[in-house]
Amino acid sequence: SDRSAGLGSSAPNVARWLGDIRTYFPSSTVRVMQQDALQRLRLTEMLLQPEILETVDADVHLVATLLSLSKVIPEKTKDTARQVVRKVVDELERKLANPLIQAIRGSLNRATHTRRPRANEIDWDRTIRANLKNYLPEQGTIIVEQLIGHGHKRSSLRDIVLCVDQSGSMASSVVYSGIFGAVLASIKAVSTRMIVFDTAVVDLSEDLQDPVDLLFGTQLGGGTDINRALAYCQQMITRPTQTILVLITDLYEGGNEPEMLRRAAELASNGVQVVCLLALSDKGAPSFDQRNAAALASMGIPSFACTPDLFPDLMAAAIQKQDLGIWAAKNDIVTVRAEE
Known part of the structure; x- marks a missing residue:
């Protein structure tokens, strides 16, 4: 459809369509349709441009489209396609x-720290911090009301x-x-x-x-x-x-x-x-x-x-x-x- 033309977040339907054709058509027909999509989307031309790696945005739909077409992308541009995917994935990974x-880590700490630890399981750093409110300056000591343990490793x-x-x-x-x-x-x-x-x-x-x-x-x-x-x-x-x-x-x-x-x-x-x-x-x-x-x-x-x-x-x-x-x-x- 016309709405599927182009790339990027404005056309998330491209990747969906490329995936859906595998449900409805035999593999020989799918390959022809994918190659046609490759030409219509001008992906091969795009991947042959050296500046593509500098200009590409962190677009999930572009990655999905390249993955959908990975079997029909020409050999000479496969490397660039992989680099484009790598760049987008790295950017998203840095953010997420x-x-x-x-x-x-925070939820595991809360889920595993025990309030009734054995002597060898006491987490002294957390125990001291949890009991600072009970500090007696005259005696220079802390009354420990609550012991916190490391939990079972x-x-x-x-x-x-x-x-x-x-x-x-x-x-x-x-x-x-x-x-x-x-x-x-x-x-x-x-x-x-x-x-x-x-x-x-x-x-x-x-x-x-x-x-x-x-x-x-x-x-x-x-x-x-x-x-x-x-x-x-x-x-x-x-x-x-x-x-x-x-x-x-x-x-x-x-x-x-x-x-x-x-x-x-x-x-x-x-x-x-x-x-x-x-x-x-x-x-x-x-x-x-x-x-x-x-x-x-x-x-x-x-x-x-x-x-x-x-x-x-x-x-x-x-x-x-x-x-x-x-x-x-x-x-x-x-x-x-x-x-x-």
């Missing part, structure tokens, strides 16, 4: 990493699973998920896995050290089998009560819908903290399966769209096992209501 790291205090739908409509969410996944993987106190899915399930956890490698491992567009993705996550989860499963999808299920809802209910009843993000982008969730979202809500699994700026605070709330429905309301986020 610090708030996420601070939020996660473990290799990872929470297991986080990002399970991300690769369908065309979720293109921006895939890009943000890849960046957040890489940042989470750099925090030793949490264990992070990243799963992407269409009708197949791919575990990209090994690529989390480099978000660009990870993003080029995705294949935007195609069908959707949420049930299969949840089945994979189920077998991977070993500590349900310490696990946060972030399912990022618009909930349009092409697989077995009743089975998908049964699995979600099972995960929640086993103690996994499940949250469904209908979108992880600045654009919100323009379209999602209302019925499935309401069914999840009736199981206590909140469904809502989340902006990248709020994602760190959401993860902090999840780590502290807060009620995420209440968290969403405090942040003026509309959640889907349970079926009446």
